[in-house]
Amino acid sequence: MQEEPFVWTKHWYPLAVVEDLNPQKPFATKLLGKDLVIWQDADKQWRCFEDICPHRLAPLSQGRIEPSDGSLQCSYHGWRFGGSGAAIAIPQAAHDSPQSERTSLASKRSCVATYPVQVQLGLVWVWPESGPHAFIESSAEQPALNQRVKEVAPEDVALTTNQNFVRDFPVAYDILFENISDQARHCHYTLTSFASMFLLWTVLSHLASQWANHFEVTNLNKDKGPGDAYTYDLEWSPDAIKPPINQKVKGVPPAYIEYFTPKEDGKFTALWFYVIPLDEHSTRVINHAVVVQPLPKLVKVLAAARPRWIDHLLLNEIFDGDMAYLAQASANSKRRDGFGNSWAQDYYLPARADGSVLGWRKWYHKQGGGGFWEASGREATPAPVLTREQLLDRYHQHTQNCPACSKALQQLRTGRKQLLGLAAALLLAAAAQLGRGAPPISVAAAAPVLGALASVWLSEKFAGWQAKFVYSDYDHTARD
Known part of the structure; x- marks a missing residue:
């Protein structure tokens, strides 16, 4: 059956995590190259406007929520919008x-362009x-959700991981969607081991095993349904030491990728990503996972107590491993025509593990029309040249918009200042003891010095942890 061309503007896109938004502050974002602002009105409804005031075209995201009536106020000249x-x-x-104001308010030219909004799964x-x-058409469509998770009882969810991780990457949408569809990426062996050890799930996963290179992609598009770009079965060992698991994988345009692992008695684990094209050269990823199966009570307690930022640091490390070369891979893929239409000639995909990439590329360049920008008849523009720091900029891509990570970063900064202040005070105390004639090797003089050294050492550790929220270089050549 001939599939209809995909219309990129007639689908729902997730743009923000509710718990990350501040109801008292507008949130600036993009979607398909358009500047938007998300905000909450007086009725506690989330709204999305074009981020342009109709008066003098100032960004409404630089405005504020008026406390008296919950309207959105443009900070340039004070216009307010319901x-x-x-x-x-x-x-x-x-x-x-x-009368002049009433006439102006009645004009359609004083209105802001609005976009349909809904909230589901947070x-x-x-x-x-x-x-x-748009409001009529959108009401007849549902967003791509993990239906199993939506229908499961909250008490049956034993564990949530990744915890709605959000990061904006300076990489083209098609390349990032392709990357997340591909689990045969070699750089993740070390990273998966790091994550497993960090969470105390295993202390042995760094050892070589017969499963280290086991990736089997089968049944490509066998279960493909309406709206799917691809489906396949994946057999692999996530930590490279245990026997392989069997996953059902599917990509549902425009944004959804799901890894579903069935268990006995209807239990399962589910990992999913949303890959959202912000503009031609930047893409947002939202990631979440749940475990619906019995787990030891201690594991559940420890997992529930861990702060959200721990998961986010691990995911930043994993994605940095990809970003270290994806920007250049993206540029290479588009060097001929700007849209990557020569992929069939440029890519050599001989292995079964390449099936996910093959399925995605066929859909993207056929039904997807080569993406929103090509399907819209727009000219391709070259990607900006980025420094290493810009490419792997965790702060602007993630931390500044994540309340958990920004709070942890602030606590580390404050803690480091306090430790350095403590070190200075202890050294003064030691100097005072020496001034009173205490021997240099006495407890009275040595203890403050040792305390100061410990404070400085710990402050340096804080500085290292602080950097993980801002920028951490990822050098594949320096890793095993």
Whole structure:
């Protein structure tokens, strides 16, 4: 059956995690190259506007939520907008006369373009078309959700991991979608071992085993349903030491990738990603996972007590391993025509493990029309040249918009200052003891010095942990 061309603007995209948003502050974002602002109105409804004030085209995301009525105020000239997008106050017109303001407010030109919004599974979803037709069309469509997780009882979820990790990457959408669809990436062997040891799941996964290179991709598109880009069965060992697990994998455009691992008695684990095209050269990833199966009580208690930022640091490490070369791979893939249409000639995909990439590329360049920008008839633009620090910039790509990580970073910064202050005070105390005639090797003089050295040592450890929230270089050549 001939599939209809994919229309990129007639689907739901998740753009934010609700718990990461501040209801008192507008959130600036992008989608398909369009500048948007997400905010919460007086009725506690999340709204999405085009991030342009109709007055003088200033960004509304630089405005504020007016406390008196919950409207969105443009900080440039004070215009205010309600949840429908209509202006509700124009101070300059009101200064002229009440009638002048009423006339200005009644004009459609004073309205902001609005986009349909819904909240599901803790995510804010946006439909990237505006106008009355968009609200009608979007109401008939559902976002791509993990239906099993949506239907499972909360008490049956034994463990959540990754905890709605969000990061914006300076890499083209098709390359990042392809990358996440491919579990045969060699760089993850060391990283998966690091994550497993860190979470105390195993202390042996760094050892070589017969499963270290075991990847079997079978049944490509056998279970493909309407709306799927690809499906396949994957047999592999996530920690490279235990016997392989069997996963059902599917990619559902425009954004959803799911890894489903069935267990006995209807139990399962599910890992999923949303890959969202912000603009031609940047992509947002949202990642979450759940375990629905019996686990030891101690494991559940420890997992529930861990802070969210621990999962995020591990995921930043994993993604940095990919980003270290993906930007160049993206540029290489588009060097001929700007859209990667020569992939069939440029890629050599001889192994069965390449099946996921093959399935994605066939869909993307056929039904997907080569992506939103090519399908829209736009000219390709070259990707910006980035420094290493810009490519692996954890702070601007993740930390600044993650409350858990930004709080942890601030605590580390404060703690480091306090430790250095303590070290200085202890050294002064030691000097005072020496000034009173205490022997240099006495407890009175040596103890403060030792305490100061310990404080400085710990402050340096804090500095190292602090860097993990900001920038950490990833050099594949220096890793086993």
